[in-house]
Amino acid sequence: MSEEAAIRLSHVEQSRPHFQLGPITLEIPKGYVTAIVGPNGSGKSSTFRLLLELSKPDKGEITILGHRLGDGDDTKLKQRIGYLPELFGVHDKSMRGSYKTAFNRRWYPDWDLNRYRELLRVFEVDDSIRLGSMSKGTRRKYELALALAHHPELLLLDEPSSGLDPLAWRTMLDVLHRFMDSGDRTILMASHIVEEVKRLADYIVFMGHGRVLGVYEKDELFSNWHAFYIHSERFTRKDAEAIPGQCVIEETGGGTIRVVTKEAFAAEQWLEKEEVRLAGRQSLNLDDILAVLIEQERLRVRS
Structure with a gap:
């Protein structure tokens, strides 16, 4: 990521009767579009509320555009921020x-x-x-x-396309692309629209269960996460455990094993070295990757 961060959250926690946010340590790079992706109840809107000081963290520090929240009058800082809420x-x-x-x-x-x-x-x-x-x-x-309208340095967008028809959605994308043309502005958005994230985002933050599950550069994310299909009587589930970056191993029937890896290039090299032939391969979409990360987090919490 960029050396200069527009937003820094350091060990931020917030406890509520039915929800625990964090601990979150996260940097949002200046000059880029970062999308937060996660299911409902993952902590996206709670994080936005903290950034806007609509609620306070129980622990940790938040720094926005070089200003630590809670240190004196934040009026001038907020004049540098634009915000589009999900609900009005x-x-x-x-x-x-x-x-x-x-x-x-x-x-x-x-x-x-x-x-x-x-x-x-x-x-x-x-x-x-x-x-x-x-x-x-x-x-x-x-x-x-x-x-x-006030040319904010930082734009916070919570589900920006909610309620927009396809034509208005395309217009919004064009406006936001033009907003970023100067190179010194930053967008942090929460979205569940896959195509929106793919068209706008430079970085993707996955959230689930109130925690950050991973931060990825968009192009690297889609090139690294793949599913390999292996059809061989000699290749077993135990053999698949040695594939670099493997996250999911499942038998799909007919003697075929599906292996999801987050290190596609290294996995492919390993398979070639082991002389394992692929029956097929498929790049994962955003929803597939999120589902894998959510399941890994669920297993981590359980253990």
Whole structure:
């Protein structure tokens, strides 16, 4: 990862009656898009709340853009951050978008009215409409325009495409790509949309059971995680345990063994050296990799 981190979490823990977050030690590199991927209840939204100081950790330290949270007034830091929540509150449903915009812009010295208007035009949003009358997708586009209008250094996106139709989704991707063009901005997003992660993310953080299960560079992730299919009467499950990086070994029937490895190149070399012929191979998608990591974490907790 980048030597300079936009976000650092060091041994962060938060205990709740029905959920334990952490301990989490994690660095989000500056100048890149990092996606947090995990099932519902994995701790993604809880982590976002900590970063926004909507809740406090019980242990550990959080540093954002070089500023340690809790050290004095964080107003100037928050002026450098844009945030798009997954869910919107009901308290402002009767408010017109333009009124909320007028209120929000007072907090940001770098608010750019021209940029805001440009984004509304691109997203085809009329901010004179009451927020409660907007469709879910329109409200999301409005809130994204609001989050981007002050040119934040760090953009936090919690399920950004929720409620968007395919055309609006493609427009959002284009806007976010352009947002990153300067090279000194950072996006941290939580998403369960595989195609969204593949198109936007440079790094992927897997979360499950309130913990970080792994951090990977996207291209390396997809090139390293593969499933090998081996069909041989002489090759046993015990033999498969020696394959480099093996994470899953299962018999699929008909004498075929499926082996999932996170070190595809080394595994392939090992198989060639052992003169084991492959019946097939397949690169794993994001959901498959997450399922393997979740199962490994479940076994770790059990043991």
